[in-house]
Amino acid sequence: GAGVSQSPRYKVTKRGQDVALRCDPISGHVSLYWYRQALGQGPEFLTYFNYEAQQDKSGLPNDRFSAERPEGSISTLTIQRTEQRDSAMYRCASSARTEDEQYFGPGTRLTVT
């Protein structure tokens, strides 16, 4: 079946602009996770949802970052007033249940110029 998909795959934006990154999890998966990954580093947890409820947002760097999953399926990670330090690979993952293995999408490469 279809895996986790993310769009866009690449996004170049100017400093100060807002961006919205989309994640389509595997159908029926309860949990959805957002991570950020810098080159040469492991993924850094940002936030996660069970169904539509945001369970943990402790990894969001500051209040410019927000995420939603209004219908318990597709999720959007929004970064307002982007800064160059926000440039990274943003990865989404989903799992059937919270305790299950996570399946990762291909990521969105964000570049802020």
Added chain:
Amino acid sequence: DAKTTQPTSMDCAEGRAANLPCNHSTISGNEYVYWYRQIHSQGPQYIIHGLKNNETNEMASLIITEDRKSSTLILPHATLRDTAVYYCIVRVARGAGNNRKLIWGLGTSLAVNP
């Protein structure tokens, strides 16, 4: 901070077993050991997980010491396609809130050589 320590890099000859160690001396009784790998710039891929018993699946075997303070991931017959960064993560499997997230370290960069 990651609760595991792994060697930065390892080499393995193609066709031989690759044994990747992980130390997790502060692991709690309700924490599982998970292994993921990341090939080049792809998304991480789940390999295996376990609590205290040894586990085996089609990809690998996981050996956990009796005191659960360390574990070893074994790829029985490494191929060139197993070249990747391997991450060992401890995580509470049941419970609510903050304990569910995965905390990733730097992993072990495994190079399988022909």
